Amino acid sequence: MILCIRVDESQLVHRSVYLANKIAWAAFTILFVIVLNFFLFRILPGDPARAGVRDPRLTAEAQAAIRTRFGLDKPVINCFTSLNPLEPGDCAVNPLDTQFFIYAGNLLRGEFGISYHTNRPVVEVLGERLWNTLLLIGAGQILAIVLGMALGILAAWKARTPVDYGALGFSLLAWSLPTFWLGIILLFWGSTYLGLPVGGKSTPGINYANTWEELVDLARHLFLPSLTYTIVFLGEYMLIMRSSLVDVLAEDYILTAKAKGLNHFQILKDHALKNAMLPMVTIIALNLGFTVAGAVQIESVFSWPGLGGAIYEAVNRRDYPMLQGAFLLLAVSVIVANLIAELLYGYLDPRVGVE
Amino acid sequence: MPHAILDRPPLLEVSHLDVDYVDPPHPPAAALRGITFTLQRGEALGIVGESGCGKSTLMLTLLRLLPAAGRIVAGSVRLDGVELLDLDARAMAALRWKRIAMIFQGAMNALNPVRTVGEQIAEAIRRHEDVTNRRALDRRVSELLDLVGIAASRREQYPFQYSGGMRQRAMIAMALACSPDIVIADEPTTALDVMIQAQILQLLADLRRQLQLSILLVTHDLGIVAELCDRVLVMYGGVMAEYADADTIYNGAAHPYTQALLQAFPDPTQPAQKLAAIPGAPPRLTDLPPGCRFTPRCPHVFARCHTAQPPLYAVTPAHQASCFRAETTSGGAHA
Known part of the structure; x- marks a missing residue:
């Protein structure tokens, strides 16, 4: 009796250790990403002061002024003006007055900097774009998960029957369709035969009479990109659910x-x-994490103002604060999605974290 | 004892059972042919044979749980006079576990790894009996675990927290959950070490006496059969080779396959003696030899063996063997 209670307690301890371990690793990974992100963009060739303005006639003084304004005249890190080892900097500089530590300090205060290009706070731009992307992905993923699982369960239950072969064929086809091509076809079909808008998130220049009208307009814009997204992921979910x-x-x-x-029904529900x-759970978590990057192709085809487009623009313009912010956001979503998956394992499979 | 039980109407009566495995466009494989036996209340029948001889197919046929390719072609399975092969799916499902329960190889993967042992036992009770009260259900589960020597407090644990022997005990407790008439034990001691094997067999023997259970013990181990069973059915290549009480099987086997099996089994009084392996391999069901299925491995083959599968001959009224050599001692084909 006493022995049995002990076994359960030790299981509980194992579980807590497992949990703490996973969370600690997630935090460590995020720290690592912050450092990597910062140096990654500074190792890349290119000069934000020039790329941002795109005017070859910009005078040296004007360039210098831009650099000073964004703190780019400061050393990247103590002893290094840039990350070029042949160009050693001044080690006498106060280590806290370097680009890296200023960046780190700002992060601690929740400041992600000002976009070089739009001059708006990065948090504000990213927040707006993230919301749009989450709307698109959320609608698409939920539909894909629900339909994919339902179809996968049906196919597995009717394995090696015409129902199964039909579902398999459909899923393989859906999975292998190029996203941009499917998007274009659906865009053509939807706008021609259903009268749906061809792109964007709202009808330009419209005055909504009430919230309901606004929601209907949003739903009409959301329908085609979400449908594309659903079809692209549906096949994958169905195939994995079925084989599992x-x-x-x-x-x-x-x-x-x-x-x-x-x-x-009882066997399916209680035992399978x-x-x-x-x-x-693994595949959904991985997908959710990565797709916060925005379904770049879908966002381009449907001119959806999401995160993917924002990143694409920022790369072209060497917009360091935007890129650092966006990459951090992506890394954090991947890491958090994985953490959630691992915690879910613990719930689904009692063996996890004990052995 | 066997003769005394034989006089009563049997609890389970299997006759002339034929089962095929179909896999079009290949011709069907004859998995079982002419299986005929009875099981009395309280009797333990051992079903012995090599892998692939059809013993597991036979057990799954009794519960009508054959895989999709399995077809019951002919025969009859009667439980207390009721023909099981005629029952509709719902009636059959209601009968499973309630009348005929099965002890799978619990040490392996027969318990669901993500549900507690207690839940899995309680589920069987909930399915077949009108017990909804949580307390009453817990008490039943605890009693069952206690019956097989597992502390009731461990019912909240998962199978992976049990040892192999405990998992097998839990499996037995689960099989007894609805007080079935017949328990089928399918190689219940495989993958367990010898000490645990002995404990599990002792447990089965005790429970059988205590609960008046009828047991069908499926195994390839004649030693286990000797400890537990009243009668023995030896199977070879999907047919009955020999059917008799345990004593006759051990001391007067008539079929060359049974004799070979016994020689392949260690004799504790002759520890130095080398074990005789049976040469060759069991027949493939899709590629059976003409005539008797045992001919390729039989030391006593004569011309007639290649012409037809021998029927079951009654060596004595309670001893049958499907070998032409048994014909001379019997009055003719039994079945």
Whole structure:
């Protein structure tokens, strides 16, 4: 009796250690990304003062003024003016008065800097774009997950029947369609036959009579890009759900469940789904993390003002603060999505974190 | 004892059971042919044979849980006189576990790894009995675990927290959950070490006496059969090779395959003796030899063996063997 209680306590301890371990690793990874992000862009060739203005006739004084304004005249880090090792800087400089430490200090205060290009705070620009992207991805992912899982479960349950082959064929096709091509086809079809808008997030120059009208307009703009996104991911989710469930349904414990007299629905609900969800959780978490980067292709085809487009512009303009902010945001979403997946494993599979 | 039980109407009566595995466009494979036996209340019948001889197929046929390719072509399975092969799916599902429960190789993967042992036992009770009260259910589960020697407090644990022997015990507790008439034990001691094997067999023997269970013990180990079973059915290549009480099988086997199996089994009184392996391999069901299925490996083959599969001959009224050599001692084909 006492022994048994001890076993459970130690399991609990294992669980907490597992949890703390995962969270610590996530935090460490984010720190590492912050440092890497900062130096990555400064190693790349190119000069933000020139790239941002795009005027070859810009005088040396004007360039210097821009550099001073954004703090680019300061050494990157103590002892180095730039990251070129042949160009050693002044080690007498106060280490806190360098680009890196100013950046780090600002981050601690929640300041991500001012975009070189738009002169607006990075947080503001990213926030606006992130919201749009999340709207698109959220609608698309939820639909893709729900439909993909439903189709995968159906196909696995009817494995090796025409229903299964039909669902498999559809999913393989959906998965292998080029995203931009599918987007263009849907754009053509939707705008021609359904009268849906061809792009953007709202009808330009419109005055909404009420919130309802505004929502309807948004939904009409959201429909085609979300549908494209759904189809692209639906196939992948369906295929993974199907193969995972087919594997689980061949397990010995499913035969045990049948021998107990449970019906099909009970077997699926109580014995198969939870076990088959592990690979799904992995793939959904990975997708969610990465797709915050914006479905760049879909955003381009439908002129959707999302994060992907913002990053593309910022790269072209050497907009360091924007890029640093955006990359940090992406890294954090990937890391957080993975962390959530790992915590979900702990819930789905009691073996995780104990052995 | 066997003769005394034989006089009552049998609890389970299997006759002339034929099962095929179909895989078009290939011709069907004859997995079982002419299986005929009875099981009395309280009796333990051992079903013995090599891998692929059809013993697991036979057990799954009794529960009508054959994989999709399996077809019951002919025969009859009667439980207390009710023909199981005629029941609709719903009635069959209601009967599973309630009347005939199965002890799978619990040490392996027969328990769901992500649900607690207690939940999995309680599930069987909830399915077949009208127990909804959480307390009552917990008490039943605890009693069952206690019956097989597992502390009730461990019901909240998962199978991976159990040892192999404990998992097998939990599997047995689960099989007993609805007080079934018949328990099918499918190689219940495989993958367990010898000490645990002995404990599990002792447990089965005790439970059988205590609960008046009928047991169908499927195994390839004649030693286990000797400890537990009243009668033995030896199978070879999907047919019955020999069917008799355990004593007769061990001391007067009539079929060359049974004799070979016994020689392949260590004799504790002759520790120095080398074990005789049976030469060759069990037949592939898709590629059966003409005539008797045992001919390629039989030391006593004569011309007639290649002409037809021998029927079951009654060596004595309670001893049958499907070998032409048994014909001379019997009055004719039994079945």
